[in-house]
Amino acid sequence: MYFERFTELFSTRGAIVPLDEALALICHFFDDSVEPQAVLTGLDELASTITAASAVELMADLFGPGGFTGNSFEYDDPNNSLMHQVIARRLGIPITLCALAIEVGRRVDIDIVGVGMPGHFLCRTASQQDLMFFDPFHSPEPLSAEQCKKLYKHLTQIDNWSAEFLEPSSSRLMVIRVLSNLKSIYRRRSDLANLRWVMRLRSVIPEIATAETVEFAQLMRRSN
Numbered sequence: 001m002y003f004e005r006f007t008e009l010f011s012t013r014g015a016i017v018p019l020d021e022a023l024a025l026i027c028h029f030f031d032d033s034v035e036p037q038a039v040l041t042g043l044d045e046l047a048s049t050i051t052a053a054s055a056v057e058l059m060a061d062l063f064g065p066g067g068f069t070g071n072s073f074e075y076d077d078p079n080n081s082l083m084h085q086v087i088a089r090r091l092g093i094p095i096t097l098c099a100l101a102i103e104v105g106r107r108v109d110i111d112i113v114g115v116g117m118p119g120h121f122l123c124r125t126a127s128q129q130d131l132m133f134f135d136p137f138h139s140p141e142p143l144s145a146e147q148c149k150k151l152y153k154h155l156t157q158i159d160n161w162s163a164e165f166l167e168p169s170s171s172r173l174m175v176i177r178v179l180s181n182l183k184s185i186y187r188r189r190s191d192l193a194n195l196r197w198v199m200r201l202r203s204v205i206p207e208i209a210t211a212e213t214v215e216f217a218q219l220m221r222r223s224n
Helices: 002-010 019-030 036-047 055-063 083-089 094-107 145-156 171-188 192-202 206-222
Strands: 112-115 122-125
Touching: 002 019, 002 192, 019 036, 019 083, 019 094, 019 171, 019 192, 036 083, 036 094, 055 094, 083 094, 094 112, 094 122, 094 171, 112 171, 171 192, 192 206
Parallel strands: none
Antiparallel strands: 112 122
């Protein structure tokens, strides 16, 4: 049932997908005792504690003292990519912390969107008016475009900045990026059991399925 639902969400190339539901489904494939609805309920309950009326206040509520933070000590822990674990442990990586801000924000009518800056995921206000960027992995404080540029150069040591790096990233691309993170982690660990379910999900996403068909088939043969 859940695999069919994930397939349905991603069946049309480029179609908008509900970020919270897609990430909740990923949690179930990691641990089939996790019900996707329970993950959504966790986001609902978190949103019910928020009193923020602006993006700045939302970030302060979520990522201020005692709130969610970046797991810089165990960055490659797969739990950082799983929303139910992010909520439970209050730890994550840039993309899942941004996803948390987006989905809690949506529930309290504060529009936040993802920013797929190479090397480090950010988020920003949806409106161009009074545009602000955020890096919840490091701080709840807002960033200007120039500060994002400096952050990019500091993290990558590459001088190839483009304003396109700060364009909004769709929820679809965010989910693909989360699965890419998990794929990389499990490949490095030679964890075939977990790599299989990640590759199975990736195999139904048209944008990436074709390039990975052979890899997925080889992986499945190794499991027989």
